[in-house]
Amino acid sequence: MTDADQLTALMTDLGRRARAAAAQMATQPRAAKDAALTAAAAALRRDLEPILAENAKDMAAGREKGLTPALLDRLALTPARVEAMARGLEDIAALPDPVGEVMAAWTRPNGLRLERVRTPLGVVGVIYESRPNVTADAGALCLKAGNAVILRGGSESLHSARAIHARLVEGLDQAGLPADAIQMVPTSDRAAVGVMLTLSDSIDVIVPRGGRGLVERVTRESRIPLFKHLDGICHTYVHADADPDTARAVCLNAKMRRTGICGSTETILVDTALTGTLLPLIIADLQQAGCEVRGCERTQAAVPGVVPATDADWDTEYLDAIVSVRIVDGLDEALAHIARHSSSHTESILTENAEVAEAFLTRVDSAIVMHNVSTQFADGGEFGMGAEIGISTGRLHARGPVGVEQLTIFKYKVRGTGQCRP
Amino acid sequence: MTDADQLTALMTDLGRRARAAAAQMATQPRAAKDAALTAAAAALRRDLEPILAENAKDMAAGREKGLTPALLDRLALTPARVEAMARGLEDIAALPDPVGEVMAAWTRPNGLRLERVRTPLGVVGVIYESRPNVTADAGALCLKAGNAVILRGGSESLHSARAIHARLVEGLDQAGLPADAIQMVPTSDRAAVGVMLTLSDSIDVIVPRGGRGLVERVTRESRIPLFKHLDGICHTYVHADADPDTARAVCLNAKMRRTGICGSTETILVDTALTGTLLPLIIADLQQAGCEVRGCERTQAAVPGVVPATDADWDTEYLDAIVSVRIVDGLDEALAHIARHSSSHTESILTENAEVAEAFLTRVDSAIVMHNVSTQFADGGEFGMGAEIGISTGRLHARGPVGVEQLTIFKYKVRGTGQCRP
Structure with a gap:
């Protein structure tokens, strides 16, 4: 296999596993999802030192690469920032579970009883730059909404993102949820993003979080719908x-x-x-x-x-x-x-x-x-929506802040007594 | 200009005009939209004979082309079918206006009052095959939801679709609404569809209505999100x-x-x-x-x-x-x-x-x-949703029947008393 074939196989497998995890996540009770979030928060606090040590590697590489002070600041983790991430996970756990909510219910003259019921969206792809906290926020929001997520962080923050991701997976594991519900793209090969943007069978929506260059590239290449904004003018x-x-x-x-x-x-x-x-x-x-x-x-x-x-x-x-x-x-x-x-x-x-x-x-x-x-x-x-995975200026599905509720869709439950259509 | 350039210019202009019409439609009162639908219904009834005459041209060409009896049946208009279309427009007029509906309202501890308010989606593209009634249904649903629509019917039904489209435009005109709110692609050149599917700046969603071949082609080529289903297994x-x-x-x-x-x-x-x-x-x-x-x-x-x-x-x-x-x-x-x-x-x-x-x-x-x-x-x-523009098996925005409500999105209105963010 060529490198490109290998990358495609790797990403396709990631997508397939995300789809399978999403199917398992869709019917999990609130308690399991919240337990995973709480356990992940505890793991972040417990492992503050090793997480800061991983972040120090990214910071050193960043300084060597000549990242601007603003970028280095975004990249930096401190005890306060790790604590804020942990508290963010707990805040998301405290939000109501959107899944299963009856959004509307009505009865037809023929006796059919209809409900529009909130369900998870499916598989979310998040492509972001150097902020390590996006790993925690995006992972947690997708988990809470019963989705699977594939995270692709910037290469500058790879050690930090991996350290945070490991604690999220530990939370899933402790709660008996599939580890594949929160996956990270395991390579910093830029071509992996290109492949990810073609996986329309296994990813339902892509959220690009970052500067104009990133969002433009994703917009140009993606075969998957996006929650994005290019500018905030x-x-x-x-x-x-x-x-x-x-x-x-x-x-x-x-x-x-x-x-x-x-x-x-x-x-x-x-x-x-x-x-x-x-x-x-x-x-x-x-x-x-x-x-x-x-x-x-x-x-x-x-x-x-x-x-x-x-x-x-x-x-x-x-x-x-x-x-x-x-x-x-x-x-x-x-x-x-x-x-x-x-x-x-x-x-x-x-x-x-x-x-x-x-x-x-x-x-x-x-x-x-x-x-x-x-x-x-x-x-x-x-807005009181808890955290957000991003803000959308698009006109489909989600507009404005994208929180837990915007990471869901719905299905119709129709209950009858043997009705046949005339 | 080459033919391809001319086609691109034509389609781009169609898109630009749709976007401008959508901006005008977004704030129209219910009365104007319903008046347009009612006037269009009256025009369809008044012009039954000329509409049937246009349909006869399509039928004759279809027979000559050797269309199957099933396709010819889909293509055929009769007095009863025209009456059903007219009544369909009136049924859509009778539906509640979704635009402006306050979907949720809440107040924050700092006094900010938030509302999630339903708005039109924007511009809808509909690509369909030989059923002439899709022209009326899709045009009317988009109009009711305050959208602009670009209709692209099959070449087999071009005369019939044009005849119906002209009556919809007459309705818009009588109600003082922009004629560009319901446009038809004026050429049966198949390449026009290809161009349409790239107009992501001016079309927000594409609805392919037809057989597997059509839906597959649109899925393959579209740079715009779709409301679609490929199969109904x-x-x-x-x-x-x-x-x-x-x-x-x-x-x-x-x-x-x-x-x-x-x-x-x-x-x-x-x-x-x-x-x-x-x-x-x-x-x-x-x-x-x-x-x-x-x-x-x-x-x-x-x-x-x-x-x-x-x-x-x-x-x-x-x-x-x-x-x-x-x-x-x-x-x-x-x-x-x-x-x-x-x-x-x-x-x-x-x-x-x-x-x-x-x-x-x-x-x-x-x-x-x-x-x-x-x-x-x-x-x-x-389901009691009035007509539908299609059924979606996708997981974004609309799932199941796509009716008037699913052709809308929302925005947030935030009212305060001079709040500054700390």
């Missing part, structure tokens, strides 16, 4: 009737709380009416916090110290302390700008005008629309 | 505790009511305990109704006149008056057979034993599972 629209203090606080938070997350605001739209009043204050707040402000021509004319924005700025996810600001002539122009430039992730309006707010919430076609809220709340945890 | 399992009269009536109906639909039973599994009692009666009923019965070795030994089944029979969707029969040693063997050979469409158990029935309903991993019901009820209309 989120907008905050300051309407003429915004409360000034609210608007200043929320704009600052929406951009600057953490600039590297997908829910961070990249563009602030401000009504013309506020050009001489609120606009300069919002910009001053941002600049004082160390944010570069790039403005449209009217913004530049109104406020000194604003960098000229180019056309490309309106389509850029900075993921940095940079914001673009544009003055708009009211709601319709704001909606038009958002329809054209948004990545359909999260948009927020700041206003005390309830009617305008409702129009905005209805007419903006994004996964998450907000009124008087910082876009930084665009997060499954903040 | 449905099983009826006669458990030892089945009521004999119920079992005989349901088996006969499940196979023979209409043999050409996907919910028709292809394999009957019978418990060993019934070998000398119920099995011969079930087989005799089927044979008397003109059904060929192919049996496993034990069935052949027990009942004379049974044709030997080969291994291939258990994986064959006959779509004809043929059934395979296998004797199994109880529930577990029935479940194992189904897990191996089912196409995950519809499975039914016949038994008076409630505990066994519940185990079957839980453990069979198919879109539809039934107890004491003929599998021929596997149909969106019979």
Whole structure:
């Protein structure tokens, strides 16, 4: 066999085993799944030292490779981060079990009784980069929803991910669940991802978690549907009737709380009416916090110290302390700008005008629309969904945060008394 | 420009216009959508004669091409069939509007109020064969759900489909809705389908409706997720505790009511305990109704006149008056057979034993599972969902009948009072 044949055989086998494990997982009681999560959390805590030692290998290799400080920070495990992972598993165990939930029930005139019942989705593939905690979060969410998962972490975090994965498998084992329910791709060969993306018989959905390059590659190559977002070009629209203090606080938070997350605001739209009043204050707040402000021509004319924005700025996810600001002539122009430039992730309006707010919430076609809220709340945890495996800007199955419930599907149970169709 | 370039430009423009129409449709009130459906129904009735004349052209061409009587029957329009289409549109108008429905609402400890609100899916592509009524059904379901749709009918039914499409567009027009909400691919060039399947920016989901060849081609080529089923290899399992009269009536109906639909039973599994009692009666009923019965070795030994089944029979969707029969040693063997050979469409158990029935309903991993019901009820209309655009055996977004509700997705509305994320 050539290397390519071997890789295909390896990945196909992984997929086959995941499908078999998924069939076993589908009918497991809540107690077994939660026991696996709790045991895995205990194993993470017990093995803190060996896990940190494995992580140290990744960190050393990363430094040698010249990874940026930001990437090294993502890669690093600390006692606090391992504890957070363990607590994350326990939090997921505490969530209700979605499987078996009767979503709807009705009876037909001929006496047929129908139920739409929640079931696991099947097999989930997760392709991610250097954050080791994704191993724990994604594995646990898929387990809770009764799925099998195939995890493919970045090569930079391989030792860390393996160390975490081993404790998840120990949890499965202690609870009498199949170890194949949480598998890791055992090679760091990049070609393995390519093969994984063709396994449409054994993987039902792929979740790419990482930078634009990763998501673009997966989108281009995948024969399997995706839960993904490419960009988080989120907008905050300051309407003429915004409360000034609210608007200043929320704009600052929406951009600057953490600039590297997908829910961070990249563009602030401000009504013309506020050009001489609120606009300069919002910009001053941002600049004082160390944010570069790039403005449209009217913004530049109104406020000194604003960098000229180019056309490309309106389509850029900075993921940095940079914001673009544009003055708009009211709601319709704001909606038009958002329809054209948004990545359909999260948009927020700041206003005390309830009617305008409702129009905005209805007419903006994004996964998450907000009124008087910082876009930084665009997060499954903040939504009360427990952890999330990612955020989807797609329009199929799951939109917005993908939590335990979004990792399920349903089937119909039809109960009768011998009905024949006329 | 080459022909291929022209085709790509044509299809891309179709997609772009569909996306724009979808944005307009998303916020239309129920009244406008229902008015369009009602007006289209009236136009179909008013123009019965011209529609039949267009259909006659397709029929003449079909006869000349040597289409089978079954295909010609699918293609034929009659006054009754046009009336049924018109009534179908009115039935869809009478369904509740799914768009705007608050699916869930909750409040977070920090005061954020969240709603999951139903929205249209976006743009649906439907690729179908010769049934002209799919034009009306698919167009109407997509319209009702606030979507735009691109219809691609078979070349055999092009005149009929165009005639029906024109009346749908008249309905849109009368209701002040964009004509581009229901577009037809204007060429019968087969390459147009290939281009359509690459338009992932402008089409959110593709529904292939037709024979195995069509569905396989679409599955192979599509870069867009599908709502589809390839086969309907449905099983009826006669458990030892089945009521004999119920079992005989349901088996006969499940196979023979209409043999050409996907919910028709292809394999009957019978418990060993019934070998000398119920099995011969079930087989005799089927044979008397003109059904060929192919049996496993034990069935052949027990009942004379049974044709030997080969291994291939258990994986064959006959779509004809043929059934395979296998004797199994109880529930577990029935479940194992189904897990191996089912196409995950519809499975039914016949038994008076409630505990066994519940185990079957839980453990069979198919879109539809039934107890004491003929599998021929596997149909969106019979489920009370109004019409269906198809049945999905996939595990993403929609499983089972795809009706108006399954042609929607959701977004999150988050209302606050100036919350900033700590």
